[in-house]
Amino acid sequence: MTVGNYDLWDRKRPPVQETQGVVSANGSRDTLEMDEQEDRGQWGSKWEFILSCVGLSVGLGNVWRFPYLAYENGGAAFVIAYLILQFLIGKPMYFMELVMGQFSGKGPTSVWNMNPSAKGIGISMMLISLVVAIYYNVIMAYTLFYFFSSMQATLPWTECQPEWYSLGCVEQTTKNIPYCSYNMTENELLYTNQSRPCRCFENSTFHQSSYFSQFDFNCTNTTWKGDKPVAVAQLFFEKDVIEKTETLAADKMGPPLWRLALCLLLSWIIVVCCLIKGVKSSGKVVYFTATFPYVILLILLVRGATLDGAIDGVIYFIVPEWSKLLDLKVWVAAAGQMFFSLSVSFGGIIMFGSYNKFKNNVYGDAMLIAVMDVVTSLIAGFVIFTTFGGMAKNIGVEVQDVAKSGYGLAFVAYPEALSQLPVSQLWAVLFFFMLFTLGLDSEFALLETFLTCIQDEFPSTRKYKSYMCVGMGIICFFLALPCVTPAGDYVVTIMDHFGADFSVLFVAACECVAVMWVYGAPRFMRDVEYMLGYPPRPKYYWLFCWVVCAPILISLLFVYRMVQYTPLKISDGVEYPEYAQTIGWILTCFFMCPIPIFFIYKFITAEGPPLERLRTITRPNDSWGPNDGSDKYALSPPQREGKYGIDNPSHM
Structure with a gap:
């Protein structure tokens, strides 16, 4: 890849550069970098990478969130909006993050050697992944609770207890x-x-x-x-x-519920055991956890399609209300589901890409995974609504009377539907085990993202990878205990609403700007071409989405969510206490603040006039380069000037 007379990523060893301190006469720096990369680990095979990405993107949200959003927002009209946003934002951002990780061989924090001023974005991704990992495992604990409860002679959610009448x-x-x-x-x-x-x-x-x-x-x-x-x-x-309390008052929090706490402990033990060797061990587990859900979904789809009334559920799911496409709320809901499903801007995609071989065909992988995400969402939709159609027919109500969202779908409506099937215990066991495996893959990515960031920043810690994994599992377990108290449902809602909503949109907008407007889209495109051997086609589609669609649409979405914000409610007319709302906003600021803080710190500590400082802190540092075993020596000034980005504004 050349600019003028210079090869940006020259594989030939340069002359000894004592002043830069990058390559010594005996090549010791090369040996150090290669040793570190070997310690870092790689995927055992291409399929381990693909299945891990599928497991990350195809999670609980595809089963309990997508079907209801489609029903609530115009059926097929919502699906069309979802596909359009996937095409303009989701797929381009997914591909961009995979390229960032694979090209550099770095995780979400160290990858910002490409633009040091934006390192706060990586810190935000790391923090968001950690907090989401904490409460996500609580939801997995719920699925384990139901899994074990399904083994009883009579399903416990089919009979009223005397005190419930x-x-x-x-x-x-x-x-x-x-x-x-x-x-x-x-x-x-x-x-x-x-x-x-x-x-x-x-x-x-x-x-x-x-x-x-x-x-x-x-x-x-x-x-x-x-x-x-x-x-x-x-x-x-x-x-x-969950033994839910009526309010979120501090004195109503109560101690952890021992049964849920044990399920939470078991869930963390399983996660830690699967991640004990990093991607080397989790890559083997995903052969089962990423494929098993498809087997169960297909079985449930066939069973649901045979139910009397199944067609009524399908009609509710797929019949479009075209007027809904003119409703901005539908597009906001589709965009939210797209981020929630693909997991862009959480750091996991960059992390997974960083463990790839340099010449891996990441372009084809990104396309395959994006298609799998959409197909899985549609299959899950048909599974849910064929079953609900049969359930509605059986009890003489409309489909909308049994359709619920979120927890209501996974732990209320669907268990009710399962209890009507022959051998209901078997179907319940399979369904909740499927939910657990769906969550397990996402949990791998969330926790591994945090661990990878630490190990990339402090390479000497890689030798203690197993101890770090166990230690983080123990810490996260204790941090999650408030989520399994009688008020834990409210705690999970706050963490999800404030931690993985506004923050992710803000991070995504900053990420697009930092890569495509500052590092430079032409420069990024050349990196892709160097790595793959060809530019992604069609070239101008990718450039248009990266430079225009993604940053602008995500920014507008973030502003809309902030303007249209309504306080969380415990029930109709009852809002969360003011102290809880305050904690939520503090959590949001905790995730968002690293981005401006790191930028300001870099700017203040740089030397020279303001414009020169800006160019200095946005210029790729000496360690930025391809992860292909070539020498990553510092680029000469002419080479820097030949590259695009804010360090050479005339080319922007």
Whole structure:
């Protein structure tokens, strides 16, 4: 790759450069760099890399978030918006991050040798990944809890407990039955104005749910209760699994719930064991964890398609409301799902790319992974809504009455649907094990991103990789304990809303500007061509998306989210306490502040006039170069001037 008469990444050994201190006469620096790279590790095969990327991109969000967002935002209209944003933002950014990691062989922090002023972006990615890893494993602990609960003779979310009737508990077989209020005497105890699911017949006799099936009660002066019934699966999740408190008051936090704490501990033990050798060990695990979910999804898809009423669910999922494409909220929802799904700007993609061989065809890999992400989301959508269609038909309600989002989909609506299938315990075990494996792949990437950043900044720590992994697992377990208290659901919501929402958009916008506007898109394109041997085609599509679409659209999305921000709510009309909102915004600032802080620090410590300082801190440093075993000696001044970016504004 040449500029003028100079080869930017000359493979030939240059003359001894004592002043630069980069290459010694005996080539000792080369040996040091190669030793460090060997200690750093590489993927055992191309498939380990691809499956790890698929596991990162295809996570819990594809199963519990994408289907509901599609239904809520116009069905196929949402899918179209999602595909357009994938084409303009998601795929280009995914490819960009893979190139950054593979070209340099560095993780999210050290890769910014390309633009030292932007190192704060890598720090932000590292911090976001750590915090998300902490609460993400809590959700995985939920899936383990349900996994073990599914092995009982009777699924525990199918029967109301006695103390739940006063809360409006109703089992799925009577979900369409209104409530009766009545007075009764049972075992010489007087129950006044009680309410339980019942059927009132002409003779004023009604039959209780299965728990009281041995009794017949006479309804006198029966009146229909107007309160909305509460599904037993929802009460099981809120009252038995997470034991959710009514408020987020500090004195209501309570101690960790021992059953969830044990599930959390088991989840962290599994994660640490799989990551104990870094990508060398996790790369072997993904052969199972990245493929098993597809097997289960396909089995559930076939089973769901055979249910009576499945077509009703499919119609709700795919029938487009074209007017929704004119609604900005639909595009915002699609963009949010795109970031959530592909995991761009979390650092994991850069980290995975950095363990690749230099000549790996990262272009084809990026295209394959982006397609797999979309296909998986669509398959999950059909799985969810064929099942919900059958469930709605069975209990005599509309599909929208059983469709929920987030926790509600994974731990309320779908468990209800599974309980209606023959051999429901088997389907429940498979489903929740699938959810756990989906989360496991993402958790690998989140924790490994943090560890890679530390090891890249301090190479001497690589010899203690296993100890660092165990140590971080222990620390993260204890940091996650507040998330498994009775108020833990609120804590997880705050961490997710403030930690992985505004912050990621801000980081993504800064990342695009730092790479494509400062380092320079033409310079970046030449790096790609040097690494692959050919430029990505079509060239101007990539340049247009990198330089114009991605930074501008992401910035607009960030501004829109800030302007349209509404406080988190515990329930209708009840907002989170002010102290909780404050903690959330502090968390957001904690993630975003490294970017301006590092830039200001670099600028202040640089020498010369302001413009010269700006050029100095945005110019690639001496250690930036290709990770192909060639000499990474400092570029001569003419070579620097031949490169594009802010260090040579005339070429911008």
